[in-house]
Amino acid sequence: MTTSFFRVALILGLLSAIGPFAIDMYLPALPTIGADLNADHGVVQLSLLFFFIPFAISQLLYGPLSDMWGRKPPLYFGIGLFALASIGCALATDIETLIAFRFLQGIGGAAGMVIPRAIVRDMHTGVKAARLMSLLMLVFSVSPILAPLTGSAVIEFYGWRGVFWAVMIAAFIGLILLSTQLEETRLKEHRAGSGFGTALAAYRLLMKDRNFLTLTFIGGLGISSFLVYLANSPFVLIEHYGLTPTQYSIAFSVNAVSFFTVSQMTGYLGERFGLVRVMRIAVCGYALTMLAMLVVMGLGMNQLPVLASFLFVGYGFLGLVIPTTSVLALEEHGAIAGTASALMGTLHFVTAAVAMVIASLFFDGTALPMVAGIAICAAAAFIVTQARMGRRRLAVEAAAE
Template sequence: MTSSFFRTALILGLLTAIGPFAIDMYLPAMPSIGKELSAENHVVQLSLLAFFISFAIFQLFYGPMSDMWGRKAPLYIGIGLFALASIGCALASDIETLIAFRFLQGIGGAAGMVIPRAIVRDMHTGVQAARLMSLLMLVFSISPILAPLTGSAVIEFYGWRGVFWAVMIAAFIGLILLSTQLKETRPRDARAESGLGSAMAAYRLLLGDRNFLTLTFIGGLGISSFLVYLANSPFVLIDHYGLTPTQYSMAFSINAVSFFTVSQLTGWLGDRFGLIRVMRLAVTAFSLTMAAMVVVMGLGFNQLPVMAVFLFVGYGFLGLVIPTSAVLALEDHGEIAGTASALMGTLHFVTSAIAMVIASLFFDGTALPMAAGIALCAVGAFILTQATIGCRRVIEAEAAAE
């Protein structure tokens, strides 16, 4: 692979990570925000919810925009809005203002989640696309490792407002890289065929495409398993197992390391065995690992090291599932890659939100309900994968890839 291949992956990964970085860095700041702005904890949490809502919904708009206007213009708009909204958050004098600017921040950050995937599809298909997607995710996956630690350090020296100045600087760096290092990948003649009518037609097409939806929900359930862990692990690892916040950060980071390290094998494995076979094997191993975790913990072996080993192995396999399912879902939709990426992102967030709500209903502060929620997501992905095997279009795609 050439240096330009790695450079593209780095830039796209940074653009993708800007939105999630604003989530992960923000978490340690929430208690101090409530104290300074005289807001109850549940009201401060609304600022996080506002970001999530706009971040999920507005992906549906950026996809068609990138098909109609090209990839770079909506990225300029989105990342620029994110930077300006970050300044508004940093200067907010009350919680209502902060919530409003967090909503705008989510609108801007949604562009970075949708459009890089469309750019990957513009540039490559098959194994090369999987290789680029896995490199993009390598950069993206650094966020849950570095962001909480970085956020804590920034807060210690500059207060919670420093978090928003930091993500604003990251956004401006993204704009500079976008302007100087990334070429437009959506040709003008392709844009001429795109409009509001074609966008609605594209969404109807995608919602009727069993192949696309199945692969999207496979990836969505995989992501849901990680977000169920994200939402519950602070209470389980700190309150139940007694870890310190620093120890928790390290334990959380280990799973992310497993995920992005194994994901780098996607291109090599796909080239050797085919993307479909890699995805099927990875989903099967992922679901078996997480199901075994629940069985073992249910039998009374629920010590932290036992759960940690299962999670490390399981999320390693997930590192193969996410990039392969995304590449295969977009494979047949190059003409509407932006719209397809947008619908994929929104469905991922909707699936994750439902999974997190259901898991929260059964959470009792111990590890077993969290593990069960993770395992159910993994088994759901396995069931959908088996349904995908019977889909003629996927079988044909596998034969063509070989």
């Protein structure tokens, strides 16, 4: 691989991580925000939900815009809006204002999630795309490792408002890298004929593509299980298990280490065994691990080391599921990669938002409702995989292997 390959992966990973950075860095502050703004757990969790909803839906707009105008202009707008909204969050004096600016953050941060995937598809397909996607995710996965630790340190010295000043700085760094280090990959000749009419036609085409939808929902259910953990883990690990914010950050980061370490094997395994086979085996391992965790903890072995061990293994398998499903879903849609990436991202996060809401309804301060939500998402991913592939092999399999 060339230096340029790694440079592109680094920049795309950083742009993709800006939005999630505002989540992961924010997690250790949730109990403190609730106390400072006089809001209960459910209302504080709404600040996460009201980030995810626009984060999911706005991708539907950014994708077609990036097909019509090129990849960089929508990125400039999105990351710039995210930076300005971060300032508003830092200055919020009540939970309603915070939630409103988190909503705007979600709209802006969506650009960094959807467009880098389209750029990967612009540049590569197949195993090479999977290798670039896994490198992108390596950088992206630094967020769950460094962000909670950084957030804990910032909170200790500057309070929870310091978190939002920090993500504002990260957004400006992203804008500088975007303007100076990343070339436009959607050339003018490829944009010819692109418009909102063609975007609607592309969305209709994608919604009829069972292969695309299957792969998207498999990845989306995997992401849902992680976001159920993300939304509930601060309260479970800090208030139920008694960890300090710093200890929580370390525990949270361990899962990210498992995820990104295993994800780096995607290119090698895909080249040797085929991306579809790797994905199917990874989904099976992921589901079995999370279901075993539910059974063991349901039987009364609900200690923190047990929870942490199962999550470490399960999210390792998930590190193979996410890049393989993303690459395979976009494989046949290079001409509308931005639109396809947008629909994929929206379906991912709408699925995750539904899972988070359902899990929050059963939250009782213990680990079991969270674990049940994670296991149900994993089982659903397995069922979708087996049901769809049992009828007919994915059309992309022959091309991928």
